[in-house]
Amino acid sequence: MTTTEHGFWHIAYLGFCALVFAFLIAPILVIVPLSFNAEPYFTFTDGMLRFEADAWSLRWYRQIVEDEEWSRALVNSLVIGISATVLATALGTLAALGLSSPAMPGRRFATGLLISPMVTPVIISAAGMFFFYSNLGLAQTHIGLILAHAALGTPFVVITVTATLAGYDANLSRAAASMGAGPLRIFHRVQLPLIAPGVVSGAIFAFAASFDEVVVVLFMGGIEQRTIPRQMWSGIREEISPAILAVAVFLIVFAVLFLLTVEWLRRRNAR
Amino acid sequence: MSENPEQQIGRLKPGPRLRAALLVLPLMAFIGVTFLAPLANMLVRSVYDPVVADALPETLERLRAWDGQGLPGEAAYEALAGELLKAREDRKLGQVATRLNRVQSGLRSVLTRSARRLRNVDEGPWSGAMMNIHAAWGETGTWRALREAGERYTSRHYLNALDLQRDSGGSIVPQPEDRRIYLTLFWRTLLVSLGVTALCLLIGYPVARLIAHAPPKRAYLLLILVLVPFWTSLLVRTTSWIVLLQNQGVLNDMLVFLGIIGDDGRIAMIYNMTGTFVAMTHVLLPFMVLPLYSVMSAIPRVQTSAAESLGATPWQSFWRVYWPQTLPGVGAGSLLVFILAIGYYITPALVGGSTGQLISNMIAFHMQSSLNWSLAAALGGILLVCVAGLYVLYDRLVGIERMRLG
Numbered sequence: 001m002t003t004t005e006h007g008f009w010h011i012a013y014l015g016f017c018a019l020v021f022a023f024l025i026a027p028i029l030v031i032v033p034l035s036f037n038a039e040p041y042f043t044f045t046d047g048m049l050r051f052e053a054d055a056w057s058l059r060w061y062r063q064i065v066e067d068e069e070w071s072r073a074l075v076n077s078l079v080i081g082i083s084a085t086v087l088a089t090a091l092g093t094l095a096a097l098g099l100s101s102p103a104m105p106g107r108r109f110a111t112g113l114l115i116s117p118m119v120t121p122v123i124i125s126a127a128g129m130f131f132f133y134s135n136l137g138l139a140q141t142h143i144g145l146i147l148a149h150a151a152l153g154t155p156f157v158v159i160t161v162t163a164t165l166a167g168y169d170a171n172l173s174r175a176a177a178s179m180g181a182g183p184l185r186i187f188h189r190v191q192l193p194l195i196a197p198g199v200v201s202g203a204i205f206a207f208a209a210s211f212d213e214v215v216v217v218l219f220m221g222g223i224e225q226r227t228i229p230r231q232m233w234s235g236i237r238e239e240i241s242p243a244i245l246a247v248a249v250f251l252i253v254f255a256v257l258f259l260l261t262v263e264w265l266r267r268r269n270a271r
Numbered sequence: 272m273s274e275n276p277e278q279q280i281g282r283l284k285p286g287p288r289l290r291a292a293l294l295v296l297p298l299m300a301f302i303g304v305t306f307l308a309p310l311a312n313m314l315v316r317s318v319y320d321p322v323v324a325d326a327l328p329e330t331l332e333r334l335r336a337w338d339g340q341g342l343p344g345e346a347a348y349e350a351l352a353g354e355l356l357k358a359r360e361d362r363k364l365g366q367v368a369t370r371l372n373r374v375q376s377g378l379r380s381v382l383t384r385s386a387r388r389l390r391n392v393d394e395g396p397w398s399g400a401m402m403n404i405h406a407a408w409g410e411t412g413t414w415r416a417l418r419e420a421g422e423r424y425t426s427r428h429y430l431n432a433l434d435l436q437r438d439s440g441g442s443i444v445p446q447p448e449d450r451r452i453y454l455t456l457f458w459r460t461l462l463v464s465l466g467v468t469a470l471c472l473l474i475g476y477p478v479a480r481l482i483a484h485a486p487p488k489r490a491y492l493l494l495i496l497v498l499v500p501f502w503t504s505l506l507v508r509t510t511s512w513i514v515l516l517q518n519q520g521v522l523n524d525m526l527v528f529l530g531i532i533g534d535d536g537r538i539a540m541i542y543n544m545t546g547t548f549v550a551m552t553h554v555l556l557p558f559m560v561l562p563l564y565s566v567m568s569a570i571p572r573v574q575t576s577a578a579e580s581l582g583a584t585p586w587q588s589f590w591r592v593y594w595p596q597t598l599p600g601v602g603a604g605s606l607l608v609f610i611l612a613i614g615y616y617i618t619p620a621l622v623g624g625s626t627g628q629l630i631s632n633m634i635a636f637h638m639q640s641s642l643n644w645s646l647a648a649a650l651g652g653i654l655l656v657c658v659a660g661l662y663v664l665y666d667r668l669v670g671i672e673r674m675r676l677g
Contacts, residue, residue, distance in 0.1 A: 009585075013477060013481075014481075016474075016477055017477055017478050017481045020474045020475075020477070020478045020556075021478070021493070021496050023474070023553065023556075024496060024497060024499075024500050024553070024556060024557075025496055025499065025500070026515075027508065027511035027512055027514075027515055027553065028499060028500060028503055028507070028508065028511055030511060030514060030515060030521060031507070031510065031511050031514060034514060034521075041519070042513070042514045042517065042519065042520060043514070043519055043520055043521050043524050044521065044524070087301075091297055091298040091301050092298060094294050094295075094297055094298065095294060095295045095297070095298035095299070097291075097294045098290075098291040098292065098293070098294030098295035098296075099291075099295060101287060101290070101291035101294075103287035103288045103290075103291045104288070104291035104292065104295065105288055105291070105292060108666070108671075110295055110299065111671055111672060112662070112663075112666055112671055113299070113302065113307070114295075114298060114299065114302055115671050115674070116306075116307075116662070117302065117306050119610055119611075119658060119662050119665075120310070120614070120655070120658060121613070121614020121615075121616065121631055121654060121655075121658060122614070122616060122617075123614065123616040123631040123634050123635055123651070124310070124313070124614065124634070124651045124654060124655050124658075125306065125309070125310070127313055127634060127638050127647060127648070127651055128309035128310045128312060128313035128651070129305075129306075129309045130638070131309065131312055131313055131316060131644070131648075132308060132309035132312045132313075133309070135312075147305045148305065150301070150305070151301065151302055151305040151306040152306075154298060154301070154302065158298075159672070159674055162672055163672075183290075208502065211504075212504045212505055212506070214505075214506060214617060215616060215617065219638065219639075229504065229505075229506050232504075232506045232507075232510070233506065233621075236506065236509065236510060236513065236621055237621065244510060245510070245514070248504070248506075248507040248510055248511075251503065251504045251506075251507050252503055252504075252507060254504075255499065255502040255503040255504065255507075256499060256502070258502055259495070259498050259499060259501075259502040263495070263498070
């Protein structure tokens, strides 16, 4: 440790970092107390700041629980998200197994192609899908959105499972084979349990991506396919009501749960 | 690239190769149908439009013999009169008129009016009758526009997307000044993306360094602080910024309360470029911090200490020893943030107002409001080529497989 570490510059550096962390977190935290606002305002009322009991309420939470539109949106989000995740996880895990094999022909190109849905601007994907799926009669259907979200979610599965497989010792498969296990048995009994954390992480990523996707839904979904993000989109654009702050708090809780699970799996895998 | 023995074996034996390919095949087919085919379809749409050619085949055939000077012969008028009536019956006239109107504005009403009035005309000469209905049929430009709109394959939409057009001689010239919008928008998108990338690097670098060299427990905690926004719904984060920055929002209220600004002097921080810039930086910052962090945490702390014990100033030890080693992270983070920034849609759409819109928002506008899908496809095609180029660059410099999530 040098003396400069405790000098002015070091304190300035720590102060700067603290500001950046505040920039990252404060906007998310500020929503939480505001969602308990008794008034239909997006800012702290005088009463809230004086901690008067009647300035705070569960009014907006009651509203979203009772509102049928929000519960239908939740059901849609879950149905589309879970179906897309199952599809993406199955296909993505298989592909990751192939991509991790050194024998895979054209590996780099194939990886690039399979990851491309993640970096393609979503407006372009959505526009292309809108034309194409409309021609197939899949626009404004749940199936169409499930396929679209599965396509957008597979890169997350491919990346996480490939990363986990990088730490997989191929000798384990050989050992199992030498003891007479077939390829399916090896996968099921040896490989899968070891890469399971990666598969679950990938699935969570894929689900979170679908659960937060709004542009494809905006282009392709009809009234029947309104999801939570779609409902929030209207909430922000058209009828701004603090009810969306209550929804936002739910989504933040979801996000933290996803995050902690993935980090827990990552640390488990690292050991 | 040198191959290890296992790779060489893999190349020689067909079995493992086939098995690996078969494992990848289902996803490849799935992505091909659900994602790549739609993109290809969109690109085709940007250069191919058969509507006018299908509706007015005979007219266009007659115009093929026309040299583009003066007016075409009576045969073209006759063919057009018949085909306009037919298009009206088939309910195709609206689509044809819309497309013609995009080549030369004002032609929509010319076409619909002519088709309506032509029902009362029984016999030729058709040229006189049509010029009677609308003087536009006596202008060379109208016929040129008709011929242009009749091209099945056209570069028109791409020219349009780059603020260019063909003049009467067929050479490519810039659009008139008042019709140039897209280049400005591409330029703005580029500048905003560069600005956001630079800002993310500037504020993300110190933070990544702090996390990378903190004791493990604290590092984990700080990392969570970066990951919470990463995982939080984009719409939630956008809502947060609206709540914070709007006129009656938390920040303005605070500034008024502290007496820094008057109640009538509230600052417009959202629904303009500032809103887009701030919210985008917030959303993309984790994509900068995470790759930086993973490169930095592999750099041994002792190196900078060693440099300083050898007489380097803190600045020298940072600039000569530490910074060069973090360049891979700087490259990976900057490229990723830039790629994500140039295609940004949701945040500008919600908090950008009219001045904070980017190229993606223009694509959405043509998809949803003006319904000029060919132009939307062409704008999308240009953006897609840019992103694809950056993506290949990313693969070369960083490697796609090393993209770290969360």
